[in-house]
Amino acid sequence: MSLNVDLYCADCIRVLDSMGEQSVDLIFGSPPYEDMRSYDCEFCLVGQDWVDWMVSVTLSSLKVCRGLVAFVVDGRTRDFRWSATPALLMADLHRAGVRLRRPAIYHRHGMCGSGGPDWLRNDYEFIVCCAGAGRLPWSDTRAMGKKSYSNVNGKACENTNDGKRRNARTGKRLSRKRTVSISNPGNVISCYAKDTNYGNEAPFRKHLADFFICSFCPTGGVALDPFCGSGTTCVSAVSNGRNTIGIDCRMDQISITKNRLLCAYPDNIEINVH
Numbered sequence: 001m002s003l004n005v006d007l008y009c010a011d012c013i014r015v016l017d018s019m020g021e022q023s024v025d026l027i028f029g030s031p032p033y034e035d036m037r038s039y040d041c042e043f044c045l046v047g048q049d050w051v052d053w054m055v056s057v058t059l060s061s062l063k064v065c066r067g068l069v070a071f072v073v074d075g076r077t078r079d080f081r082w083s084a085t086p087a088l089l090m091a092d093l094h095r096a097g098v099r100l101r102r103p104a105i106y107h108r109h110g111m112c113g114s115g116g117p118d119w120l121r122n123d124y125e126f127i128v129c130c131a132g133a134g135r136l137p138w139s140d141t142r143a144m145g146k147k148s149y150s151n152v153n154g155k156a157c158e159n160t161n162d163g164k165r166r167n168a169r170t171g172k173r174l175s176r177k178r179t180v181s182i183s184n185p186g187n188v189i190s191c192y193a194k195d196t197n198y199g200n201e202a203p204f205r206k207h208l209a210d211f212f213i214c215s216f217c218p219t220g221g222v223a224l225d226p227f228c229g230s231g232t233t234c235v236s237a238v239s240n241g242r243n244t245i246g247i248d249c250r251m252d253q254i255s256i257t258k259n260r261l262l263c264a265y266p267d268n269i270e271i272n273v274h
Contacts, residue, residue, distance in 0.1 A: 004243045005234060005261060005271045009254045012226035012247045013060050022066035024245065025138065025221035028212045028233055030072035030204060031057065034085060046076075051088045057226060058093060058130065064224070067136055068216040072106055072204065074125040080118070086126040093130060101129040106208060107190040127189075136216065141184050143214040148183040185211075209236035217242050231257025238265050 008015045031054060035044045045053050054071070061069045075083035094100055104127035115121035191207040209232050217223045219241045225233035228246030234257055237244035246257050258271055 001268075003238050003241070003265075003269050005238065005269050006245045006274065007228070007234075007254045007257060007271065008245070008247045008274045009249065009251045010247060010274070011249060013056055015247050016057075016060040016064050016226065019064045021063050023222070024065050024224045025067045025242075026212065026217035026223045027061045027065045027069045027226065028071075028209060028216075028223060029225040029227040030229075031227050033074045034076050034083060047083060047085065048088070050085055051092055054085075054089050055092050055096060058089075058098065058128075059096070061226065062098065062130065062132065066132070067138060068101075068129060068131050068212070070104070070127050070129045070212055070216075072125055072127050072208070074122075080116075086128065090126075090128055093128070098130050099133060101131060102187065103128055104187040104189060106204075107188050108192070109190065110192040138218045138221070139216050141215060142182045144211045145182040145185045148181060204232060206232050206236050206239075209233045210240065213237055213240050213242055228257055229253050231260050235260055235264060238269055 032043050032045075034046045034050045054073070058069060058071070073086045073089065075085040077083070090100060090103065106125045106127055108123055108125065189208060189211050191205045213223050213233075213236050217237070220243070222243045222245060223233065223237040224245040224247070226247045228234055228248045230253060231246055234244045234246045238261060246254070248254055248257070254273060258273060261269055261271060
């Protein structure tokens with residue numbers, strides 16, 4: 001059975017607003033970081049203008065997605081001052097009533113040059129995560145975990161407290177523990193920052209996309225990247241047995257994504273360019 005790939009050369013909000021509600025399982029991507037790069041499309045939103053735009057992108061994404069919406073974001077530092085746009089974005093989403101999850105951290109290895117004579121090199125970026133009310137419709141939080149070791153029969157203990165069971169005498173919450181062979185990997189995702197750029201200015205590692213796709217998009221589901229660039233999220237989705245949608249405002253990036261997919265998976269995908 002072939003997997004379906006839809007690629008759109010268009011503004012991401014316009015495409016998202018044209019899609020059916022709750023029609024995809026996961027939205028994951030990384031928008032431009034303010035005006036750090038022009039991307040040859042005159043993108044130059046900074047400060048609160050960038051935050052307002054990302055709030056609109058996130059709200060449109062939440063209408064389309066029945067699962068997790070996650071964006072890798074960072075601010076810029078100029079004249080010894082950080083713009084704090086990731087924090088401002090989370091604050092504005094919270095005030096808008098969006099249900100935020102605790103942000104994950106993208107821990108980047110192999111970065112050089114960042115930092116300066118009076119401050120530290122930046123080794124991480126925020127991953128802003130949000131979803132609808134209640135439990136996610138699908139998740140596998142140990143999909144990217146590692147083998148666990150502990151003193152309990154060689155397995156780790158996992159707290160399964162649901163917050164409802166309480167001691168009848170003290171009123172304190174009771175927890176139930178179970179042993180697991182694969183641990184929950186936690187919310188700090190470490191990998192090398194640089195990958196083959198495939199003609200994109202700011203690629204991220206496939207492992208980062210793999211982490212979210214395997215953890216929060218079911219096999220055969222749909223993963224969407226509103227800023228697909230050279231297609232790393234789309235490649236990750238197909239390699240892990242998921243359908244995918246990629247959006248980018250530049251046709252050369254759509255072409256790169258299409259060519260990457262056709263070279264890697266020539267026989268089991270159907271690509272539609274819109």
